[in-house]
Amino acid sequence: MINYLELLFAAISALGALLSGFAAYQSRINKKEMDKTIDKLKNHIKSINDLILLEPVYSQLEKMAQKFNNIASGALPNARGSKTEIDYYVELKAEVSKILGNIPGEYTTFRVVLTDIISAFTSCINESKSFKQLDKDNRYNYAYVEEKYQDSLRELNTILRNIKYLN
Numbered sequence: 001m002i003n004y005l006e007l008l009f010a011a012i013s014a015l016g017a018l019l020s021g022f023a024a025y026q027s028r029i030n031k032k033e034m035d036k037t038i039d040k041l042k043n044h045i046k047s048i049n050d051l052i053l054l055e056p057v058y059s060q061l062e063k064m065a066q067k068f069n070n071i072a073s074g075a076l077p078n079a080r081g082s083k084t085e086i087d088y089y090v091e092l093k094a095e096v097s098k099i100l101g102n103i104p105g106e107y108t109t110f111r112v113v114l115t116d117i118i119s120a121f122t123s124c125i126n127e128s129k130s131f132k133q134l135d136k137d138n139r140y141n142y143a144y145v146e147e148k149y150q151d152s153l154r155e156l157n158t159i160l161r162n163i164k165y166l167n
Contacts, residue, residue, distance in 0.1 A: 047163045050104065054163075057099055058156050064095055065149035072131070072142040085130045093121035107159060113152045120145045 071088050100114045120140040124131060131142045 047166055051160065051163050053102060053104075054156060054160055057103075058153065058160065060095070060099060061149065061153055061156065064092055065146070065153065068092060068145060068149060072146065086125060086128060089121045089124050089130075093118055093125065096121070110152065110155045110159060113148055113155055117145060117148045117152065120148065 067088070071085060096114055096117050100111060100118065103111055103114070105111070120131075123138065123140045124134065127134065131140060131145070134140060
C-alpha cells in the first residue's frame with residue numbers, strides 16, 4: 001500500500017512539475033509579447049515627443065528663410081538702418097544654432113543641413129563680409145543659403161510626415 005501512495009504522490013509531483021513548467025513557458029511567451037508592446041509604446045511616445053518638438057521648428061525655419069530672403073534682396077528688416085547685414089547673420093546663426101541644439105541626434109540629414117547654414121553664416125561673420133562681398137571662389141552665397149533653408153524645410157516636412165504616418 002505504501003508503494004501505491006508513494007507512486008501517487010510521485011505522479012502528483014510530476015504532474016505539478018509539468019504544469020509549472022508549462023506555466024513558466026507561457027509566462028516567458030507573455031513576457032516577450034509584453035516587451036514588444038512596451039517597445040511599441042515607447043516608440044509611439046518618442047514619436048509624439050518628436051512631433052511636439054519639431055512641428056514649431058517648421059514655422060520658425062520658414063520665418064528665418066523669409067527674413068534671409070529679405071536680406072538677400074537688400075531689404076533689411078530694420079527701417080532705421082542701425083543693424084548691418086552681418087548683425088542679421090549673427091541673429092540668424094544664433095536662431096539656427098538654438099534649433100540645432102534641440103534636434104535629436106537620429107535626424108542626421110536635417111542636422112547636417114542646419115550645420116551647413118550655420119557654417120555659411122559663420123564664414124561671413126568671421127570675415128565681416130556679406131555674401132555679396134565674399135570672394136567668388138567661396139562656395140557660400142545667397143543662393144547657397146536659400147537652397148539650404150529650402151532643403152531644411154523639405155527634410156523637416158519629410159520627418160514630420162513620416163512621424164505622422166507611423167502613428
